[in-house]
Amino acid sequence: MLVIENIVTAYGKIEALRGVSMEAQEGRITCLLGPNGAGKTTLMYTVAGILHARRGSVRLQGQELVGKPSSEIVRRGLALVPENRLTFPEVSVRENLIAGAYLRLTRDKAGVAEDLERQLVRFPRLRERINQDAGTLSGGEQQMLAVARALMARPRILLMDEPSLGLAPLVVEEIFRTIHELNAEGVTVLLVEQNAHMALQIAHHFYLLEQGRITFSGVPGALQEDEVIHRAYLGGSGASSH
Amino acid sequence: MADFWLEVADITQSAMDGLLYGSTYALIGIGFTLIFGVMRKVNIAFGAASLAGTYASLVAFQVLHAPAIVVFAVSVIASGVLGYVVYLTCFRFIAASNELGSLLATIGMLLFLDEVTVVSTQGMPMPYPVLFSDTMLFFGPFSLRSDLLLVFVASVVCTGILLAVIYRTRLGLATRVVSQQPVAALLCGISVPRTNATTFVLSGFLGGVAGSFIASSVGLLSPLLLIPVTLKGLVVTVIGGLGSIPGAIVAGLLVGLLENVFLYFRGVTERDIYVMLLLFIFLAVRPRGLLGRLHA
Ligand SMILES: Nc1ncnc2c1ncn2[C@@H]1O[C@H](COP(=O)(O)OP(=O)(O)OP(=O)(O)O)[C@@H](O)[C@H]1O
Numbered sequence: 334m335l336v337i338e339n340i341v342t343a344y345g346k347i348e349a350l351r352g353v354s355m356e357a358q359e360g361r362i363t364c365l366l367g368p369n370g371a372g373k374t375t376l377m378y379t380v381a382g383i384l385h386a387r388r389g390s391v392r393l394q395g396q397e398l399v400g401k402p403s404s405e406i407v408r409r410g411l412a413l414v415p416e417n418r419l420t421f422p423e424v425s426v427r428e429n430l431i432a433g434a435y436l437r438l439t440r441d442k443a444g445v446a447e448d449l450e451r452q453l454v455r456f457p458r459l460r461e462r463i464n465q466d467a468g469t470l471s472g473g474e475q476q477m478l479a480v481a482r483a484l485m486a487r488p489r490i491l492l493m494d495e496p497s498l499g500l501a502p503l504v505v506e507e508i509f510r511t512i513h514e515l516n517a518e519g520v521t522v523l524l525v526e527q528n529a530h531m532a533l534q535i536a537h538h539f540y541l542l543e544q545g546r547i548t549f550s551g552v553p554g555a556l557q558e559d560e561v562i563h564r565a566y567l568g569g570s571g572a573s574s575h
Numbered sequence: 576m577a578d579f580w581l582e583v584a585d586i587t588q589s590a591m592d593g594l595l596y597g598s599t600y601a602l603i604g605i606g607f608t609l610i611f612g613v614m615r616k617v618n619i620a621f622g623a624a625s626l627a628g629t630y631a632s633l634v635a636f637q638v639l640h641a642p643a644i645v646v647f648a649v650s651v652i653a654s655g656v657l658g659y660v661v662y663l664t665c666f667r668f669i670a671a672s673n674e675l676g677s678l679l680a681t682i683g684m685l686l687f688l689d690e691v692t693v694v695s696t697q698g699m700p701m702p703y704p705v706l707f708s709d710t711m712l713f714f715g716p717f718s719l720r721s722d723l724l725l726v727f728v729a730s731v732v733c734t735g736i737l738l739a740v741i742y743r744t745r746l747g748l749a750t751r752v753v754s755q756q757p758v759a760a761l762l763c764g765i766s767v768p769r770t771n772a773t774t775f776v777l778s779g780f781l782g783g784v785a786g787s788f789i790a791s792s793v794g795l796l797s798p799l800l801l802i803p804v805t806l807k808g809l810v811v812t813v814i815g816g817l818g819s820i821p822g823a824i825v826a827g828l829l830v831g832l833l834e835n836v837f838l839y840f841r842g843v844t845e846r847d848i849y850v851m852l853l854l855f856i857f858l859a860v861r862p863r864g865l866l867g868r869l870h871a
């Protein structure tokens with residue numbers, strides 16, 4: 334569904350992604366593991382059109398995304414739950430959600446209202462806080478809001494950048510349960526995680542990104558899993574051995 | 576004793592007149608505030624662009640002999656267009672991180688627009704049409720200039736329309752979220768440059784309303800209006816609390832009121848000195864203004 338080929342993205346002269354190729358298959362949960370600074374967030378932002386690739390291609394259902402503005406990428410059915418949630422702190426929970434459906438606010442009022450209700454059923458805590466400013470929510474609630482906001486765009490593929498970051502174990506479990514449910518509903522998921530143990534429990538396929546390159550790819554349960562987890566946490570022997 | 580009460584009545588009268596006229600300062604202050612709110616940047620050229628738009632409406636008045644309402648409409652539209660021009664020249668192509676660059680560009684733009692208006696009018700004050708009829712309304716010991724009252728009412732209406740746009744429409748939601756979290760706004764499919772540009776046009780419209788009201792209350796349009804309008808806009812923005820629209824409204828009325836009280840006691844030559852002092856007092860004692868948030 335999403336095919337990433339030879340993506341190179343740089344900050345000034347420093348290439349953070351040095352030719353990344355990977356794929357997220359329709360209906361699956363694909364997990365991208367990697368230590369701090371590997372380039373996971375850079376890849377997510379490149380795919381979503383926030384950062385611009387120097388080279389390479391990203392295709393969503395055969396259509397090229399590189400060079401398209403982020404609004405066009407959202408319109409084609411790709412949504413990103415960004416690292417650190419990035420909710421809008423000084424507008425209400427309701428308006429955060431509405432903003433997620435920005436592109437069809439005028440054309441599809443009924444659909445937006447329906448989706449809003451669906452998110453509030455999925456995350457009852459958001460309903461309790463619907464008129465509160467998002468900045469007053471707890472970390473876990475903000476993560477739910479960020480996920481719900483992304484879902485308001487009705488994505489066919491959902492990218493999530495470290496949704497478990499800084500959350501208590503119980504909340505992390507809730508988030509992972511939600512990812513699993515969403516996937517069961519038919520949403521394709523590309524999940525970036527450092528919490529490899531949790532991620533590999535729900536992933537169908539995973540990749541390891543180290544120093545801007547994919548160094549491993551496989552299915553959970555395979556023999557090398559322990560080493561992969563070790564490297565995802567610690568950035569072990571790294572790209573040099575590949 | 577009678578003298579004392581006469582004096583109180585006079586001061587009250589001045590304060591009321593000032594409060595009504597202050598509604599135009601509120602409009603200017605809201606214009607500055609909108610841009611600051613969405614871009615976290617100060618557009619010093621805002622007053623100049625607004626007055627230049629009002630100058631442009633003189634063409635409709637002097638050449639086409641259009642009715643006052645048309646002159647007013649031209650002022651609003653021209654100021655909106657100039658707002659967009661300021662956005663293009665001072666913000667669109669200057670990196671967001673280059674704060675000083677944009678600030679200096681807007682100072683340059685202020686001087687440029689001022690120069691253009693001075694040259695094209697030979698620096699002479701120009702008569703401006705009366706928008707609202709000027710009669711006196713009497714309430715007991717007090718009287719009100721009907722034109723100021725109507726300026727006040729019209730400013731309140733314009734502010735109401737603006738608030739409705741900001742808090743009730745899709746565009747308004749975009750302007751609010753773009754400043755809070757630009758990356759997330761992009762991820763929602765919002766175009767940040769387009770939202771910023773629209774904010775400049777909207778604030779330009781308000782500036783055109785204010786410019787036209789000010790010129791019509793004074794009866795004249797003169798390059799000498801530029802510095803007071805710009806300074807008062809900035810003072811109102813700071814006193815209201817940077818980025819706070821309700822703050823700008825309250826501060827605009829307050830500055831108008833105090834200015835007239837200063838005028839009553841100290842005369843027209845000293846008036847603006849005290850207004851400027853207010854700016855420094857607020858920056859030192861209450862930098863977040865009347866209604867600004869702490870971090871702003
Ligand atoms: N704005 C930036 N300017 C310059 N270099 C950057 C910038 N953002 C990231 N980098 C660099 O690019 C590399 C990849 O960073 P990135 O944030 O993509 O890593 P990550 O895998 O998401 O890490 P983490 O697990 O800590 O979130 C790092 O070496 C980082 O220092």
Ligand SMILES: [Mg+2]
Nearest residue numbers: 373374375416
């Ligand atoms: Mg990251």
